[in-house]
Amino acid sequence: MTILDRYLAGAVISGTLLTLGGLTPLMGIFLLSDELNTIGTARYGLGEAMLFTLLSLPRYLYQLFPIATLIGALFGLGTLASRSELVAMRAAGISVAQLVRSALLGGVLLALLAVVLGEWIAPIAEQRGLELRRVALSGEAAQHTPHGFWAIDDGAYVNIRAIQSGTQLVDIDIYRVDASAGTLEATHAKHAYYQNGRWLLTDIARSRVSKHGVQVEQIAEAEWNSLLDPDLLKVVVIDPQVLPVWGLYTYIRFMAVNQQDASAYEVAFWAKVLHPVLTLSMILIAIPLLLGSARTSGLGRRLLVGILVGLLYYLISRSFAYLALLFGLNALLASVAAPVLFISAALWWLRRVG
Known part of the structure; x- marks a missing residue:
């Protein structure tokens, strides 16, 4: 130079x-x-x-x-x-x-x-x-990681891989542990929608682990009683x-x-x-x-x-x-x-x- x-x-x-x-x-x-x-x-x-x-x-x-x-x-x-x-x-x-x-x-x-x-x-x-x-x-306690958005929701651990908007979620995993009953429930839903003041999960696979074994069920759609605020999710899109x-x-x-x-x-x-x-x-x-x-x-x-x-x-x-x-x-x-x-x-x- x-x-x-x-x-x-x-x-x-x-x-x-x-x-x-x-x-x-x-x-x-x-x-x-x-x-x-x-x-x-x-x-x-x-x-x-x-x-x-x-x-x-x-x-x-x-x-x-x-x-x-x-x-x-x-x-x-x-x-x-x-x-x-x-x-x-x-x-x-x-x-x-x-x-x-x-x-x-x-x-x-x-x-x-x-x-x-x-x-x-x-x-x-x-x-x-x-x-x-x-x-x-x-x-609310929430965190972004390379593996999606994590939050604690009424005692359950929620992982959301993609937030398209505050009211549309993709690939949701919900983990709930009941120590007194000795059970673990893991729910996976392909999509979640917020409609009429409530969350709706679709294409659900749910597994429940207990001392009696493992129970697995497939559900087309179900209501999700979640405390996650859509306005909060809009902030983290x-x-x-x-x-x-x-x-x-x-x-x-x-x-x-x-x-x-x-x-x-x-x-x-x-x-x-x-x-x-x-x-x-x-x-x-x-x-x-x-x-x-x-x-x-x-x-x-x-x-x-x-x-x-x-x-x-x-x-x-x-x-x-x-x-x-x-x-x-x-x-x-x-x-x-x-x-x-x-x-x-x-x-x-x-x-x-x-």
């Missing part, structure tokens, strides 16, 4: 980190304001809301990372352009391709940072935050954006085996897989924005254009995601469409500038 490479890569990295530093408190204020209506409910006070906000921040910063990279590259490299350093580099024989390569070296490090944030830090922090919020709001790539892949396979619609998780999976590419593409977009107006536009104007381009990208990418969910489009194509469109436009613009 040459001195020029380090200089330009450092400008991109420092600009992005400064941008993230400015966005973090702003995002924290927005997230905390969303919790104001909930503060005071049960044991959910201001301290719990602030801790939940803090634990939620990594996920939102991960989602904003590409846009922050675009703004940061415009800020870092734009500072060089405002001092005519980019013009001097071009006059010294540095090609546009060399400038792009040096800036992308910084982008690679930023993409790695985003992967660490999105695959390790954010999922762990978000799940702990949701657990804290859930316990404070409901007072697995948000695709919370899961890491490997967790999404596992969950998609589980949903496929159970013949459930996993399109939302497929879209989130490919979006996370393509996230590093998206981060790098933002730098490709920033370079022509800078070179195309290096002498005629101030830094503030270029930053404004960058913010608008970032918002445009976000709107287009979300539109493709919603179209995939509404019309059953291929999740990979829906996730690739926006990056390909913007990268193609950036490369075309780079050719014109070069």
